[in-house]
Amino acid sequence: MNTAYEQLCGLAKEAALVESVEALLGWDERTYLPEAAGDYRAEQMTFLSGLAHQKRTQPKWGELLDELAGSDLAKDLHSDTGTTIRQLKRDYDKRVKLPQLLVEELTRASVLGQQAWVKARAANDFAMFQPHLTKIIELKRQQAEAVGYEDQPYDALLDDYEPQARTKDLTSVLGKLRQELVPLVHAIMESGKVAPVEIVSRLHPRGAQEAFGKTAAAAIGFEFQRGRLDVTHHPFCTELGPNDCRITTRYDEHHFNGAFFGILHEAGHGIYDQGLRSELFGLPPGQFVSLGIHESQSRMWENLVGRSNAFWQYFFPKWQEFFPVAAEGVTQQQLFAAINHVQPSLIRVEADEATYNLHIIVRFELEQALLSGDLPVNDLPAAWMEKYREYLGIAPPNDANGCLQDVHWSAALFGYFPTYSLGNLYASQLFEQADKDLGGLNDLMKRGEFLQLKLWLNEKIHRHGQCYSASELVQRITGKPLGSEPLMRHLRGKLLPLYGLA
Template sequence: MKTLKVLESLTTQLLDIQRINSAASVLSWDQETYMPAGGGMARAEQIATLQGLAHQKLISPEMERLLRESVDLETGIPLDRDGELWDESSQSLLREVWRDFTRAQKLPSSFVIRLSRESSLAQQVWTEAKEENAFSKFLPNLKTILELKREETQYLGFEDSPYDALLDVYEPGSTIAGLRPLFGSLKERLVPLLRRVQNSSVRIDDGILFHAYDTARQLEFGRLILIAMGYDFERGRLDLSAHPFTTSFHPTDVRVTTRVHEHDLPSCLFSCIHEGGHGLYDQGLDPRYYGTPLGDSVSLGIHESQSRMWENCVGRSRAFWRFFYPILQQTFHHQLRAVDLESFYAAINRVKPSYIRVEADELTYNLHIMLRVEIEQELIEGRAKPEELPALWNQKMESYLGITPPTDAEGVLQDVHWSFGAFGYFPTYTLGNLYAVQFYDQARQEIPHLEEEIAAGQLMILRRWLEQKIHRWGRMYTPERLAQRVTGTSISPEPFLHYLERKYGELYQLRD
């Protein structure tokens, strides 16, 4: 009974912290969607105050006392409670709370407040700088954020690269040394495959995707797809933002955003599907564990696997469009009435090096990630300066993709991540791609006739499988252990590379 009492007290503390963080998240969501432009300074202070309070409660003497009664504070290993054994879920909860506590304890509350304030301000300046194509406007804020993130690595500590201290926040246990061979093996196969596609005699025309499409109807269609995926609008909503994102305050309140352009049908369509994948994960978390690590997603790599699976494995498949393309044709009859399914399928899967990461095809997407990871590491390690970023970015774009962005808005300013201090986030996108294919391959093995179900518009069968296999477990298992439980294997580039080679080999009639 002693173990139960400790867990109840710990959960009470964690709930208070989560409610403060959720309130801060509501303010951040509003900042990105409906807040008037003049509210930026006050909003930054409000968010910083709440995050400072949450941090202070997490590292409070009471939290330390409860943890000291439960785990070895040096190792995080649960203590024997007079013969009482912790069950698996309790052990997982204690392990993850200890991880959060020990990390937070290394950071002064004054630093947490300052980082939050500066990040909130930088996000607003980034939005303006991108709209005005003015990197110089964002540069002072970027310098401040970078200095703070370097300071953070010193607080957290690291063995090899300071970048590891930041990467571990988003993908626990990952290091740049561990990811390097994974990224290297991807690049070794992706670049030759890209060249083969570019040298193919097959030419795919995707011009139909960039005719004029009514924006309200685009949003209506995106909403229809989200409902079919199982996204619950009684517990969520769809709004517009400069950069699509998903935010969750509770499994009963999970919100997604998209962006819509009249002359770019894929932008709204696939961001709805992508963010819907994130939204399903958050709506699928067990509300009984809200506030504790068991009610939180395990890592951003696993989270990204859900969005990339829905966006690519499902949303860019023939099976998906056998059902939904006639509806899209009816929605945009004038534009699509003469375009058959095969032509549309080829158009949405055309390989074409692009300036914008979120609009990249599946083959070139990871090359976008690799150049960002290289730049981030150079910035954090002091081998590159913020003022050099536009030139460095364009140089790497030319090296990886053979193109040079005509503007900074389409280049170094395109991603929001650095404005809110998310250095170390980008590697999780590639990890998500790898996990996505492994999970989807497993789903196909376990769900009879999955693709026939998808072709009939029955997407809930996949949504339920994901909820049972992944969503409901929260942080019960580490990312590596979760992947082992679901697929029986560790993360590997092979299933993903095989998927791409098969898909584009057929589309572009490549010979082995």
């Protein structure tokens, strides 16, 4: 193997090692860190982020990349070596534009911001969080200007999560989706049919929820010998190494959907991480391609599998065993209707499939306005309420259920939210193709045979890492560019019969 290439891979793996330690501290901060230890944890993570930035921007990278650019190893853009050179070059060119001080300040602000957000959310007091958000937004503006953009500053931040995506294109896609979703939700609301939602509000003991959730996560392919499940304020998944994937959830004994579908969602993320080629950890072919594709995996297992009738034909008897009191007098079809209840609501992570993307559009529009300065930070709570009235017909009674409900802005994740809707679109289109390729997913799921879908995803998506872009992957797998039709077919196919509209 080319000596320069081996040196480049060595540098990349060394930087990934530092970043994995930082990720471990981040996981601990959001799960088990004592409250009083927060300030020093911010310093620890700031130090590591600065060290990783140093390692990824040292001049040696540029020298090696220049040497390899015209080599035979770079000729096939989609090979492992070609992908490594191409993607590390893209990443290096972007990182060298960022001053180390800015990288460190962003890390410190996000760690302290998340800690302040937890307290502000518990106290239902946006004012406690406002100074932190103001600082984070200013730092993100500096980041966008340093990196550069073709059209608008938001593009530079969006690229961190969905490479090569553009704000104007997403605005068009999400605008079209909103036009199709609003009448569907309106028709359901006007149907007069109400799902028996009190079923999922019955007592579901926390211990049984955890055991049932783990049973389901294992059944769909999450490997607990390479991962674990813990509790946090806001569910997430993080990869700490090639065989160390952490997923989290939160429990409410009178809200079954929250923890259970949260576990399926995060397990979907984890299955993607566990499906990457572990021997290439730290190199582009061993890393996920985009957050939109990553989100497609979590939304697929949560919704297209976990909220399907076929899934519950298999898991309903198990639900009865784990929750005998809540299950008393309940039929499988009643539970299916309850977990697919459509109702505009305040909380994104608890939203039904039909209204979920409206929550995303609210955030997508607001964070652009915050970044541009069109929306002053102190006006965010009121602007949030106005958007919810316009798009969902409801308004939050307080900040905790309004603009303080998500961790993302406190963690400086501007540009992240639209990848959730992209994930829904990708998931539906990929699921349709898997259904064709595997000869009928419903029949498999009714029998509890979920691993064929997991293996299909391993083969078609996970093992490729970043060898293809998100759009290239979708085109290769389905033969079509990304579209909204599969998602709308899925929603109408399931929801219209449930509400007597088919």
